[in-house]
C-alpha cells in the first residue's frame with residue numbers, strides 16, 4: 531500500500547514538473563525572446579508598456595491572406611532590423627533620429643537632414659542584382675541593430691513583397707500615421723519649399739498653385755483615376771470599395787491626396803507582411819507624448835529600456851520642422867480636406883480602434 535502511494539506521488543510530481551517546465555519555457559520565450567539577442571545594459575530600467583493607441587498588426591481583426599504565403603529563402607541574412615516606412619511628414623525623421631540615439635542602434639545618414647535614414651532602395655532603387663550595395667549602406671555589428679526610414683515604402687504597393695524577397699519575414703515595420711489633413715498641408719509646404727516641379731519622376735506638382743487649388747487638383751486626379759479603376763462614375767463607389775482596387779493607383783509622391791489614404795496602404799502591408807511584425811503608431815502620440823511613444827517603439831523592436839532622463843535627452847529636438855506660417859492656413863482648406871478624407875479615415879480608425887491620429 532505504501533509503495534503504491536509513493537508511486538502515485540511520484541507520478542503526480544512528474545506531471546507537475548512537466549507542466550511547470552512547459553509553462554516556464556512558454557512565458558520566458560514571450561518575455562525575453564527578442565530582448566535576449568541584444569546585450570543588457572546597466573541603465574536603470576524603467577517599466578514602459580505600449581501606449582494604448584499604438585497597435586500591433588497582430589492585435590487587429592482583418593481579412594489577411596498572409597498565412598497562405600510561403601516564401602523561398604531570403605536573398606540576404608544581413609538585412610536591417612527596423613524599417614520606418616512612413617507616412618511622409620508623419621514624424622519619421624525624428625523617430626529615426628531618436629532610435630539612432632539608442633546606444634545599440636546604428637543609424638545611417640544621420641547628417642543628411644530631412645532625409646536621414648532614407649535609402650529609397652526598396653522603392654525607387656530596387657535591383658535584386660545589387661543587394662550587396664544595399665547591405666553596405668548599413669553598419670552591421672554584433673549586438674547592435676540597424677534600420678532605415680524611407681517614407682516611400684508605405685505607399686508603394688510593391689514594397690512588402692520586395693522586403694520579403696530580400697529579407698524574409700523578420701523585419702520590424704513601423705508606420706507613423708499623421709492626420710491626413712495635416713500631412714497633406716505639411717507635404718504641400720515642403721514641396722513649395724524645395725520649389726520643384728519634378729519632385730519625383732512622374733510628379734506634376736504645380737508650385738504656383740495655392741493650397742486650395744492643390745487640394746482640388748490632387749483630389750480630382752485621384753477621383754478620375756479611381757473611376758477608371760472601378761469602371762464607374764459613381765462618386766461614392768470607392769468608399770465601401772475593395773481596398774485592393776485602390777492600392778496601386780499611384781506611385782509614391784505622385785499624388786498628395788493618395789498618400790493620405792492610409793486604409794489602403796495599411797491593408798496592403800497587413801495582408802502581405804507578418805502582422806505581428808508591424809507596429810502602427812499615431813503621429814499625434816509621438817508629437818504629444820514623445821518619451822512614452824518612443825519607449826514603446828524601442829520595446830517593440832527589441833531595444834533594451836533606457837532611463838527616463840536618457841529618453842528625455844534623446845527626444846529633446848524636433849527634426850524636419852516645416853518652416854511655413856501655420857497662421858496663414860485657411861480654416862476652409864482644413865475643413866475641405868477633413869471632408870474629403872472622412873470616409874477613408876472612418877474605415878481606418880475603425881480598423882485600428884482609434885479615436886484620432
Ligand SMILES: Nc1ncnc2c1ncn2[C@@H]1O[C@H](COP(=O)(O)OS(=O)(=O)O)[C@@H](OP(=O)(O)O)[C@H]1O
Pocket residue numbers: 617618619620621622623624625644645681716717720816817818820847848849850851852853
Ligand atoms: N517631436 C515632434 N513633435 C511635433 N512635430 C514633430 C515632431 N517630430 C517631427 N515633427 C513634425 O513631423 C513633420 C516631419 O515629418 P517627417 O520627418 O516624416 O517628414 S519627411 O517625410 O521625412 O520629409 C514636420 O511637420 P511640419 O512642421 O508640419 O512640416 C515636423 O514638424
